[in-house]
Amino acid sequence: MPVPEVVMYTTATCPFCVAAKNFLRQRGTGCREVRVDLDPAAREEMLARAKRSSVPQIFINGTHVGGFDDLVALDRAGGLAPLLESAP
DSSP: OOOOOOOOOOOOOOOOOOOHHHHHHHHHHHEEEEEETTHHHHHHHHHHHOOOSSSSSSTTTEEEESSSHHHHHOOOOOOHHHHHHHHO
């Protein structure tokens, strides 16, 4: 089974970031966390990729999922599992 590449842009004090990490863990996967509060270049990268300034911003296998609410909505719509099961 392929391992999905999950990248999440976060900050230390974001409760939605913690919720998203826990949600993904419950789905059997982790993520590479990119802290935008510690690295201005990472924040610029997030803005360029996501076109959004809020955190978390989640990418699965290069596909922009959005934030925590978007992640949950994708799961409820049945789109998260196929994305996590696809090869990066």
